[in-house]
Amino acid sequence: MPVPALFAGRLSLPVIVSPMFIVSGPDLVVGSCKAGLVGTFPALNQRTTEGYADWLDEIAGRLAPTDAPYGVNLIVHGSNKRLMPDLQVTVAKKVPLVITSLGAVKDVVDAVHSYGGLVFHDVINRRHAEKAAEAGVDGIIAVSAGAGGHAGTMSPFALISEIRQVFSGTILAAGAISTGAHVLAARAMGADLAYMGTRFIATQESRASAGFKDMIVGSKAADIFYTSAISGVNANFLRPSIVAAGHDPDNLPAHGKMDMEGEAKAWKDIWSAGQGVGSIDDVPTVAELAARLKAEYEAAKAGL
Secondary structure, three states, rough: OOHHHOOOOOOOEEEEEEEOOOOOOHHHHHHHHHHHOOOEEHHOOOOOOHHHHHHHHHHHHHOOOOOOOEEEEEOOOOOOOOHHHHHHHHHHHHEEEEEOOOOHHHHHHHHHHHHEEEEEEOOOOOOHHHHHHHHOOOOEEEEEOOOOOEOOOOOHHHHHHHHHHHOEEEEEEEEOOOHHHHHHHHHHOOOEEEEHHHHHHHOOOOOOOOHHHHHHHOOOOHHHHEEOOOOOOOOEEEEEHHOOOOOHHOHHHHHHHHOHHHHHHHHHOEEEEHHHHHHHOOOOOOHHHHHHHHHHHHHHHOOO
């Protein structure tokens, strides 16, 4: 199964720490990369394109050539007015990995390929995977049932198998992956890499508030609520955070069209997470978590 040459000899585990809205920043990215995991963040976590460029400079300056590579997430959607300015900065800074969401556009892929960068695209079904493959992406992220953020409803066994039928590149498994054993299981079912988000919200380097981290630690899978009413796109949220924001999860008004300005406000007050929260019971450093994941991975492999 294909893992990009960019990652060769630089990963302690086949894991990408996903770009999480509000949560991911330079400390989480750098901590991940230094622990041998691919660290990423959404460009929109910085309020301006200039601020985004500053973060890229900071991250690049804190990493050594032997550390794992880093990446950024670009929202390829009509409501994201910063896409083109942010893409220009991405190309100028030669960001190693770009993760695209809500649209697989060949021009964006070609721009990243122009300097040798990689493009991974997240999908929730076969049709989206076929479009991503046509756009020339290097990797496809299978966002399965139970994933944090914008998520699908398909079993990872079904989704990864169908993607492999139409795509020969790198495939990543996303959805409720919280332990090293889960990473091994993702590999066993046919994924090249695991895509982990929620587990890293509850780390010391995360930009999540203390209340958010506490809610992650205290929640179970039953506390995850799947709805399009928050941002206009189906996503998983922590039910207790919806209640704390003064809403009834079972009687949310319908949301109109998605817009990135409204998205930022919505996700600040109502917190997203995946069903893997039930496996999380502490808030370690990224280095401590990475070491634990590796030990769990090796123990699970030996146990088989």
